[in-house]
Amino acid sequence: MTLSELQDQIKKDLKIHPDQLDESSRITPEIHHIYNKLMMQERLALKKLNREWDKLYLQQWEYYRKKADPEVYEKKPLLKKIMDTDVKYYLSADPDLQELRSKIEAKEELIEFLKRALDQISQRNWQIRNQIEWLKFLGGEKGPK
Numbered sequence: 001m002t003l004s005e006l007q008d009q010i011k012k013d014l015k016i017h018p019d020q021l022d023e024s025s026r027i028t029p030e031i032h033h034i035y036n037k038l039m040m041q042e043r044l045a046l047k048k049l050n051r052e053w054d055k056l057y058l059q060q061w062e063y064y065r066k067k068a069d070p071e072v073y074e075k076k077p078l079l080k081k082i083m084d085t086d087v088k089y090y091l092s093a094d095p096d097l098q099e100l101r102s103k104i105e106a107k108e109e110l111i112e113f114l115k116r117a118l119d120q121i122s123q124r125n126w127q128i129r130n131q132i133e134w135l136k137f138l139g140g141e142k143g144p145k
Helices: 003-013 018-064 070-075 084-093 095-138
Strands: none
Touching: 003 018, 003 095, 018 084, 018 095, 084 095
16 A cells, blocks of 8 residues: 555545544544554564565675675676775665665655554544534533533
8 A cells, every 4th residue: 555545545534524423433443443453564564674675785785795696796797896895885876775775765654654643543532522512512502601
């Protein structure tokens, strides 16, 4: 699920219908469960990406240090000698590592958004209660004394 799709879905799921406050309140725990489950799935996916990063980083480090298997250099020759002190620059600019880093950062943003959404869901019953109190006030049940 992309961040944009998640934003659209949360906007739809968190809408409180003023004429269905009871139903909106009733489904709040279900909504919380759905997004909490999604948060756990995304956290596990992030952990998997981080493990992939560790493996790829080691492979690329070996490649730039000329410690990889000879078959690797047959497929992808390293055309220049890289000094040990410069390996970190090549690693930070490596396209494969950058692509994976981009995926990790996108996943981190998605998780951060889910955290904020879960906070909003936790406040949902409070918002519904405030709407009910406001409707009572407008209906004259709680006028000034």
